[in-house]
Amino acid sequence: MRLFDKLTQGLQRTAQQLVERFDDIVSRADTAEARTREVDAETAEALEEVLLMADVGVAASGEIVGAVTRRQRRGESLRALVKQEMLRVLEAATPAFAVRSVAATAGQPHVMLVVGVNGVGKTTTIGKLAKRLTLEGRSTLICAADTFRAAAVDQLQIWADRAGVDLVRAREGSDPAAVVFDAITAGKARQRDVVLVDTAGRLHTRVNLMNELDKIRRVASREVPGAPHEVLLVLDATVGQNGLAQAREFTNVAGVTGIVLTKLDGTAKGGIAVAIAHDLKLPIRYVGVGEGVDDLLPFSPRDYVNAIFQEKW
Numbered sequence: 127m128r129l130f131d132k133l134t135q136g137l138q139r140t141a142q143q144l145v146e147r148f149d150d151i152v153s154r155a156d157t158a159e160a161r162t163r164e165v166d167a168e169t170a171e172a173l174e175e176v177l178l179m180a181d182v183g184v185a186a187s188g189e190i191v192g193a194v195t196r197r198q199r200r201g202e203s204l205r206a207l208v209k210q211e212m213l214r215v216l217e218a219a220t221p222a223f224a225v226r227s228v229a230a231t232a233g234q235p236h237v238m239l240v241v242g243v244n245g246v247g248k249t250t251t252i253g254k255l256a257k258r259l260t261l262e263g264r265s266t267l268i269c270a271a272d273t274f275r276a277a278a279v280d281q282l283q284i285w286a287d288r289a290g291v292d293l294v295r296a297r298e299g300s301d302p303a304a305v306v307f308d309a310i311t312a313g314k315a316r317q318r319d320v321v322l323v324d325t326a327g328r329l330h331t332r333v334n335l336m337n338e339l340d341k342i343r344r345v346a347s348r349e350v351p352g353a354p355h356e357v358l359l360v361l362d363a364t365v366g367q368n369g370l371a372q373a374r375e376f377t378n379v380a381g382v383t384g385i386v387l388t389k390l391d392g393t394a395k396g397g398i399a400v401a402i403a404h405d406l407k408l409p410i411r412y413v414g415v416g417e418g419v420d421d422l423l424p425f426s427p428r429d430y431v432n433a434i435f436q437e438k439w
Contacts, residue, residue, distance in 0.1 A: 129423050129424075129426075129429070130429050130432070130433070130438075132415055132416075132420075132421065132423060133413070133415060133423055133426075133429055133430065133433040134432075134433040134436060135391075135415070136390050136391040136413070136415025136416060136421070136423075136433070137390060137391075137396050137415070137430075137433040137434055137436075138391075138436075139391070139392075139393060139394040139396075140180060140390070140393065140394050140395065140396030140397065140434055141433070141434055141435065141436045142394065143179060143180055143394035143395075144176060144177075144179070144180045144397070144434060144435075145434075145435060145436060147176045147179070148173075148176050148205070148208075148435075151169060151172050151173055151176065151204070152203070152204050152205055164195060164196075165191075165194055165195040165204065169204075170191050170194075170195050173191050173194070173204075173208070174187050174188065174191045177190060177191070177397060179395075180394070180395055180396065180397035180434075181366045181367065181395030181396070181397045181398045181401060182212075182397035182398075182400045182401055183367060183370075183397070183398075183400070183401030183404065183405060185401075185404060185405055186215060186400050186401050186403075186404035186405065189211075189215070189404065190208065190211040190212060190215070190400075193211045193214075194207045194208060194211060205435070209431050209432075209435060212400055212431050212434075213427055213428060213431045215400050215403050215404050216399065216400060216403045216410075216427035216430065216431065217427045218403065218407075219402075219403035219404075219406075219407050219408060219409050219410075220403075220409045220425075220427055233314065233317065234314070234350045234351065235267070235310065235313040235314065235318050235319060235320060235321045235350065236319060236320045236321070236355050236356075237310065237313075237320075237321045237323065237346050237350055237353035237354045237355055237356075238255075238320060238321070238322050238323065238354065238355065238356045238357075238358060239323045239325065239342065239343065239346065239354040239356070239357045239358070239380070240252050240255075240322060240323060240324055240325065240358050240360060240386075241325050241339065241357060241358070241359050241360070241376055241380050241382070242327060242359055242360035242361065242372075242376075243327055243372055244327030245327065245362065246327070246360045246361060246362040246388060247360060247362065247388040247389060247414060248324065248325075248327060248360040249272075249278055249281050249282050249285065249324060250281075250285065250417075251360050251386050251388060251412075251414060251422060252268060252282065252285065252322050252324050253268075253282065253284075253285020253286065253288060253289055253419070254285075254414070254419055254420075254421065254422035255322060255386075255412065255422060256268055256285065256286065256289040256291045256322055257288065257289040257419050257420070257422075258412075258422060258424075259319075259320055259322075260289055260290060260291060264319040264320050265291075265316075265317070265318045265319045265320070266289070266291045266318060266319065266320045266321075266322060267291060267292045267293075267294065267309060267312060267313045267316065267318040267320070267321050267322070268282060268285075268286050268289075268291055268292070268293045268294070268309075268321075268322045268323075268324065269293075269294050269305060269306055269308075269309030269310075269321055269322065269323040269324065270282050270283075270293060270294065270295040270296070270305065270324055271302040271303075271305045271306050271309075271323050271324055271325050271326070271342065272302070272324050272325060272326040272327070273296060273297070273298060273299055273300045273301075273302050273305060273326070274298075274299070274326050275298075275326070276298045278324075278326070278327075279295050279298075282295075282324055283295070288419055289419075292312070292316070292318075294308055294309040294312050296308070302325065302326065302338060302342055303338070303341045303342050303344075303345045304345075306323055306342050306345050306346055307345050307349060309321055309323065310346065310349045310350060310353070311349070323342070323346070323354070325339060325342065336375070336379040336380075337379075339379055339380050340379055340380070343357075343380065343381070356383050356384060356411075357380050357381050357382050357383050357384075358382075358383070358384050358385070358386050358411060358412075359372070359373055359376050359377075359380075359382045359384070359385055359386070359408075360385075360386045360388060361373065361385055361386070361387055361388065361398075361402075362388055362389050363387050363388060363389050363390045363392075363393045363395065363396060363398055363399075364389050364392055364393040364395070366393075366395050366398055367398070367401065369398065369402070370401065370402065370405055370406065373385065373402065373406050373408065374406070377406070377408070382408060383408070383409075384408060384409050384410070384411040385402055385406075385408050385409070385410045385411060386410075386411060386412045386413070386414070386422075387399055387402070387410055387412075387413045387414065387425075388413075388414035389414060390413055390414060390415050391414075391415045391416050391421075396434060397434070399413075399425075399430060409425070410425040411424070411425055412424055412425055413425050413430070
């Protein structure tokens with residue numbers, strides 16, 4: 127199945143939630159006569175309500191509706207205007223990764239730190255990401271820095287085996303920063319392109335655990351210049367706006383550079399991607415749309431907007 131088809135299928139619940147209500151507004155606002163007028167107050171209010179229900183967020187919804195109502199409608203449909211504004215918000219946060227490449231430089235591995243709270247699908251995301259990088263021709267090594275739960279390491283071993291990559295692990299209760307040191311050392315010795323670091327699921331309100339995360343960052347930067355080169359925060363799309371609070375805390379401590387948005391196939395609130403881009407100015411790097419090993423997809427703003435509306439544009 128093509129990537130766009132997978133994304134469209136994964137966002138079906140969001141599309142059903144948004145498009146059905148949106149089409150009702152459009153049927154009234156996209157007549158030939160209405161297209162020559164500015165959007166009226168009633169239509170603007172209804173449109174904002176639809177966006178809020180899809181979890182686009184208060185600030186982003188207000189900006190999108192405001193931009194749409196300010197634009198002269200010279201025969202352009204309301205649907206097209208809304209799609210253009212959603213795309214603009216998503217693309218504004220995307221260029222931060224435009225010049226990044228996931229590859230080793232002068233024998234130094236590209237270190238990717240993966241963070242997030244318990245239950246967001248972080249361990250499975252790492253396994254899927256390792257598989258994707260392998261298919262792209264990147265030699266990858268996984269670091270099991272979640273030393274608090276033996277089950278987490280065992281689960282990661284299963285995913286590492288599926289992806290056909292090495293796993294560096296330590297005894298339960300070991301210092302996570304020490305495991306990161308060992309993994310980076312192994313990555314250098316084995317000439318791996320990428321070292322993926324799995325961290326313990328952390329409640330963003332637990333100061334001691336967040337301080338430990340900062341220690342991991344310092345160890346990585348000491349071993350490889352500029353490391354960690356990426357800090358990916360895994361967010362569960364089903365938690366909606368609560369994910370924004372998590373992202374702010376992790377960004378303050380861990381220097382988050384990108385988002386992996388999981389469980390999109392289980393929610394009708396896929397608009398959270400727009401809220402993240404608008405409020406946090408962080409690019410979404412990957413989206414999870416299913417349980418399969420191939421269901422972690424690279425994020426494309428245009429494809430995402432098209433999938434929400436279940437149409438190509």
